[in-house]
Amino acid sequence: MADMTDKRAFYTLMGMAAIVGIIAYYVFTAATPKPGIVDSIYRQELPPPAPVATATNASEAVDESAFANKVEVKILQGSSTQGNPAYGPEPASAPSDALVTWVNEDTVPHTATSGTGPEDPETGKLFDTSIIMPAAKASVPAEKMGPGEHDYYCTVHPFMKGKITIT
Numbered sequence: 001m002a003d004m005t006d007k008r009a010f011y012t013l014m015g016m017a018a019i020v021g022i023i024a025y026y027v028f029t030a031a032t033p034k035p036g037i038v039d040s041i042y043r044q045e046l047p048p049p050a051p052v053a054t055a056t057n058a059s060e061a062v063d064e065s066a067f068a069n070k071v072e073v074k075i076l077q078g079s080s081t082q083g084n085p086a087y088g089p090e091p092a093s094a095p096s097d098a099l100v101t102w103v104n105e106d107t108v109p110h111t112a113t114s115g116t117g118p119e120d121p122e123t124g125k126l127f128d129t130s131i132i133m134p135a136a137k138a139s140v141p142a143e144k145m146g147p148g149e150h151d152y153y154c155t156v157h158p159f160m161k162g163k164i165t166i167t
């Protein structure tokens, strides 16, 4: 009779395994999120994405054709290495009706940002080209800077300093 008991035990175990399998299948199916259906009690709406500042913003905002007078300042190749010349001409000057354009001739991003450095409380208040990518440029009307000598620097490499005088 030992045979019969073994057989019964075998079928009982098989049956239980099948039931466990079926239950597990339905439980996992019910717990699996479906695309497009979000019913979690923890769901929160994401905040709207922050506007992404693009490198060309500053130059796009200025209509270059509106300026008869244009002054170009180069961001010199190799200027990201401390000790190398940063901007050229240095110092620069421009008449008050000019459009001043910084042209990045280097291989890394730079800025031309008003102020003497990051610790200057007035930094960026007068003008800020924001990031100028390699081979790109950004313009600021001289009128916006106002007359006088203005310090500016690169926010990426604060050792890069320049001066521009508006006459």
Ligand SMILES: [Cu+2]
Binding pocket: 079, 080, 109, 110, 111, 154, 155, 156, 157, 160
């Ligand atoms: Cu720089």
